[in-house]
Amino acid sequence: xxxxxxxxxxxxxxxxxxxxxxxxxxxxxxxxxxxxxxxxxxxxxxxxxxxxxxxxxxxxxxxxxxxxxxxxxxxxxxxxxxxxxxxxxxxxxxxxxxxxxxxxxxxxxxxxxxxxxxxxxxxxxxxxxxxxxxxxxxxxxxxxxxxxxxxxxxxxxxxxxxxxxxxxxxxxxxxxxxxxxxxxxxxxxxxxxxxxxxxxxxxxxxxxxxxxxxxxxxxxxxxxxxxxxxxxxxxxxxxxxxxxxxxxxxxxxxxxxxxx
Amino acid sequence: xxxxxxxxxxxxxxxxxxxxxxxxxxxxxxxxxxxxxxxxxxxxxxxxxxxxxxxxxxxxxxxxxxxxxxxxxxxxxxxxxxxxxxxxxxxxxxxxxxxxxxxxxxxxxxxxxxxxxxxxxxxxxxxxxxxxxxxxxxxxxxxxxxxxxxxxxxxxxxxxxxxxxxxxxxxxxxxxxxxxxxxxxxxxxxxxxxxxxxxxxxxxxxxxxxxxxxxxxxxxxxxxxxxx
Numbered sequence: 001x002x003x004x005x006x007x008x009x010x011x012x013x014x015x016x017x018x019x020x021x022x023x024x025x026x027x028x029x030x031x032x033x034x035x036x037x038x039x040x041x042x043x044x045x046x047x048x049x050x051x052x053x054x055x056x057x058x059x060x061x062x063x064x065x066x067x068x069x070x071x072x073x074x075x076x077x078x079x080x081x082x083x084x085x086x087x088x089x090x091x092x093x094x095x096x097x098x099x100x101x102x103x104x105x106x107x108x109x110x111x112x113x114x115x116x117x118x119x120x121x122x123x124x125x126x127x128x129x130x131x132x133x134x135x136x137x138x139x140x141x142x143x144x145x146x147x148x149x150x151x152x153x154x155x156x157x158x159x160x161x162x163x164x165x166x167x168x169x170x171x172x173x174x175x176x177x178x179x180x181x182x183x184x185x186x187x188x189x190x191x192x193x194x195x196x197x198x199x200x201x202x203x204x205x206x207x208x209x210x211x212x213x214x215x216x217x218x219x220x221x222x223x224x225x226x227x228x229x230x231x232x233x234x235x236x237x238x239x240x241x242x243x244x245x246x247x248x249x250x251x252x253x254x255x256x257x258x259x260x
Numbered sequence: 261x262x263x264x265x266x267x268x269x270x271x272x273x274x275x276x277x278x279x280x281x282x283x284x285x286x287x288x289x290x291x292x293x294x295x296x297x298x299x300x301x302x303x304x305x306x307x308x309x310x311x312x313x314x315x316x317x318x319x320x321x322x323x324x325x326x327x328x329x330x331x332x333x334x335x336x337x338x339x340x341x342x343x344x345x346x347x348x349x350x351x352x353x354x355x356x357x358x359x360x361x362x363x364x365x366x367x368x369x370x371x372x373x374x375x376x377x378x379x380x381x382x383x384x385x386x387x388x389x390x391x392x393x394x395x396x397x398x399x400x401x402x403x404x405x406x407x408x409x410x411x412x413x414x415x416x417x418x419x420x421x422x423x424x425x426x427x428x429x430x431x432x433x434x435x436x437x438x439x440x441x442x443x444x445x446x447x448x449x450x451x452x453x454x455x456x457x458x459x460x461x462x463x464x465x466x467x468x469x470x471x472x473x474x475x476x477x478x479x480x481x482x483x484x485x486x487x488x
Contacts (some may be wrong), residue, residue: 028344141354143345149339155315156355205346205377243368 004115005228007122008181012220012238014129015178016190017246020198020216021133022171023191024209025143027199036083036188037090038168039175041067043097043184046109050101056109057124060179063093064172072165097184111235112183125177132170139163144205181224183235190216195243200249201256215245265294266432268293268330268392268402269314274322283309285458287322289486291451293401296428296435298449302478305455307438308337311404314436319431330402337406337438341379341387348382349375355398357373361395368423385416389423396427400464403427405437409444417441421448451469458483 026034042162049056078085101109108116146153146160168204171191178187184228194215195208202208223238230237265353267290274287284306291297299307315334326332348369352360364371367389379387388408395403408424409417425448428435439445444453445465452468454461454477461484467473476482 030343145354147344148341148346148351149336151312151315151317151336152334152339154317155334199345202345203347204376205344205350205414208345 002069004117005224007117007119008224008228008234009221010122011117011125011177011181012224013217014126015174015181016216016218016220017213017214018129018136018174018193019178019187019190019192019220020207020213021209022136022167023195023216024198024212025136025140025167026191027195027212028144028147028172031082033192034086036192037086038064038067038171039095039184039186039188039191040090040097041086042176042179042187043109044093044100046179046184047097047101050109057121057180060184061172061176063246064176066092068168068172069165072161072168076161077189095175108183109179110183110185112179112181112186112238113234115179121180125180128173128177128214132173135166136170137165140209143167178220181220181234182238183233186235186239189239189242190220193239193246194219197242197246197249200246200253216244219245266292268327270323271314271327272323272325273311274310274320274324276306276313276318276320278309282457284313284320284455285481286485287455287459289459289462291434291436293327293434294428294432296437296449297453298367298427298445298452298467299436299438299455300440300452300477301455301460302443305401306457307455308406310455311406311436311438315404320378321360326402331398331400332404333398333400334404335391335395335406335408337410339391344380345378346380347376347378348393351379351390352394355394355428359397359399360393363397364390365395366423366427367393368419369393383416384411385420386411388412388416388420392420392424396431396433399431400433402434405435407438407440409439409441417444424448430455442474453486459486460484462486 016156042060042064045059046056049059067089071082071089074080075082130146142153142158142163145158146163150160175187179191182190195212198208198211202211219242220238222241224234226237227234261303271290272283272288276284301307309318313320314324333426353393361371364374369386369389374386379390409420412420421444424435427433445468449465452463452465453459460482461473
């Protein structure tokens with residue numbers, strides 16, 4: 001096993017676990033497509049990183065962070081749904097990104113590439129993933145309460161709007177680190193599908209959050225291993241691994257008659 | 261009549277405006293500790309808005325004075341649990357790690373039976389009771405219920421109100437509730453505040469049986485000023 005593969009696997013576990021954990025909220029908030037679309041917003045940032053020779057992660061995160069703040073703010077003042085605002089933002093970002101990403105780097109940006117993962121990328125990804133999970137754990141119950149009833153949450157002293165903004169920023173962080181291995185086009189998958197699979201077979205909230213994280217980590221790491229052995233792009237293989245888990249949970253739910 | 265200390269809530273000249281529309285205008289009333297006050301009125305009268313203003317969840321003018329450091333429990337009318345795999349235990353843990361069994365038994369739920377059940381598979385009546393258990397788990401002195409029996413069958417509705425009355429007596433809790441049911445208001449509340457943007461009636465709940473009072477409550481609004 002090469003050093004690059006070990007780094008990629010470490011990133012995959014960190015990104016998969018954290019994306020699964022954060023995604024468990026995204027799916028319950030019925031914002032699955034938001035998670036997917038938000039990831040595309042990173043493309044112009046990646047392009048700037050490639051063009052001006054700085055770490056594309058910072059470009060991607062800058063664009064994701066900026067978009068999350070704009071979407072949150074527009075949502076507050078216009079009362080339009082997240083879906084509508086993200087839908088408007090992401091197509092624009094994708095169009096700009098495709099126009100300015102140099103063609104040789106476009107495939108890597110869109111579908112991920114594990115052959116260029118370095119030690120610093122790995123350390124950065126693991127630290128960010130752990131930080132994002134810890135902060136999400138602090139606001140997890142507040143977000144759930146806000147979903148049950150915003151009035152109930154506010155009457156218990158929770159600032160729902162600020163909590164949602166923090167959550168969007170944490171999703172942006174995790175998406176930004178996931179782009180390296182899965183690519184901007186497919187990283188949203190890691191936020192959505194592990195949670196959907198976990199929901200199929202979870203009878204309570206803590207199990208749901210845990211399974212979603214574990215499924216995320218398994219999808220990402222098995223996709224990376226397959227990519228290394230088959231010499232194919234990592235992003236699509238991560239997606240296929242995750243879909244296999246999802247189908248397994250559908251089968252388990254049907255066979256075991258799990259009522260969720 | 262009573263001393264100022266007997267009053268747990270004193271509302272004076274409360275007004276709420278939303279998008280340049282007056283929703284509540286010049287609402288004033290007082291409520292004694294341990295009483296149940298029913299808020300009544302036609303749809304769109306501002307009942308829920310009044311609750312939100314009392315909880316300081318909504319910008320308003322005028323004064324809402326709760327007695328010092330009063331602890332308030334609130335059960336909103338609308339909530340959504342259908343898609344969230346959260347159990348009763350996990351839900352109650354959000355608020356308090358202790359007192360779960362007591363809170364559940366106070367609302368007539370068997371903790372062994374429901375603690376590990378998900379909220380989204382409880383019956384309408386059980387779900388409302390679980391929400392009330394959430395509201396009372398940290399022993400509040402005041403409970404606000406926005407139509408506590410929405411989505412509940414008639415038998416369960418009656419038993420929920422009986423349970424609320426017992427809670428009021430046992431723990432000397434002050435209850436404010438929004439209800440549309442004349443029979444419930446008459447039987448389970450002490451006072452009634454009728455709203456239709458302004459206060460149209462304030463008095464003892466038994467008066468709701470009087471057809472002329474019902475006409476005042478649900479007819480064209482004629483504002484009154486509550487003295488006591």
